[in-house]
Amino acid sequence: xxxxxxxxxxxxxxxxxxxxxxxxxxxxxxxxxxxxxxxxxxxxxxxxxxxxxxxxxxxxxxxxxxxxxxxxxxxxxxxxxxxxxxxxxxxxxxxxxxxxxxxxxxxxxxxxxxxxxxxxxxxxxxxxxxxxxxxxxxxxxxxxxxxxxxxxxxxxxxxxxxxxxxxxxxxxxxxxxxxxxxxxxxxxxxxxxxxxxxxxxxxxxxxxxxxxxxxxxxxxxxx
Numbered sequence: 002x003x004x005x006x007x008x009x010x011x012x013x014x015x016x017x018x019x020x021x022x023x024x025x026x027x028x029x030x031x032x033x034x035x036x037x038x039x040x041x042x043x044x045x046x047x048x049x050x051x052x053x054x055x056x057x058x059x060x061x062x063x064x065x066x067x068x069x070x071x072x073x074x075x076x077x078x079x080x081x082x083x084x085x086x087x088x089x090x091x092x093x094x095x096x097x098x099x100x101x102x103x104x105x106x107x108x109x110x111x112x113x114x115x116x117x118x119x120x121x122x123x124x125x126x127x128x129x130x131x132x133x134x135x136x137x138x139x140x141x142x143x144x145x146x147x148x149x150x151x152x153x154x155x156x157x158x159x160x161x162x163x164x165x166x167x168x169x170x171x172x173x174x175x176x177x178x179x180x181x182x183x184x185x186x187x188x189x190x191x192x193x194x195x196x197x198x199x200x201x202x203x204x205x206x207x208x209x210x211x212x213x214x215x216x217x218x219x220x221x222x223x224x
Contacts (some may be wrong), residue, residue: 002071027102036048068098070102072106109142109145112148121169146218154180
């Protein structure tokens with residue numbers, strides 16, 4: 002759902018090769034079989050995005066169901082044959098109609114928090130938006146958690162942001178933090194997730210730990 006299409010590029014789908022995208026899914030009701038693309042990563046598919054998606058806000062504003070388009074698209078019967086364990090919705094770094102569609106469609110929100118001074122202000126605004134979506138469209142929406150990213154333990158600012166986040170958000174903040182790591186930065190240029198690019202790097206180990214923490218939380222909630 003991000004017009005920048007970084008997730009698509011990072012998984013090896015070049016811009017010229019994105020014939021059908023989330024734009025077509027939302028605006029033109031394209032069938033799932035046309036928009037879902039396999040990737041080089043086993044058991045991982047993607048619906049790619051392009052800059053066309055940036056105009057969706059304007060094109061959808063007159064649609065009465067504009068906030069529910071992604072919700073309905075991901076719940077059509079054609080989804081059953083794919084049997085996904087998880088659907089991850091990559092959102093743009095702004096609170097617009099695309100982000101609202103994602104929140105209406107989702108069960109929970111995973112919030113990455115960059116270890117920088119102004120990042121906490123953005124989280125406060127996001128929390129307000131989540132509350133509004135709960136009240137208006139998706140009462141079951143919950144916060145999966147907040148994950149600190151680009152964390153540098155040698156940096157006093159990173160430590161201060163972590164302390165402020167844990168003081169204000171408590172158990173919502175994951176124990177796992179994602180460090181600044183050159184391998185994480187390099188991986189997209191090779192069209193690979195960092196777990197495949199350098200599986201033993203600090204970044205890859207941190208993302209595995211985060212995944213394990215999320216799965217453990219889900220198992221606890223299901224118990």
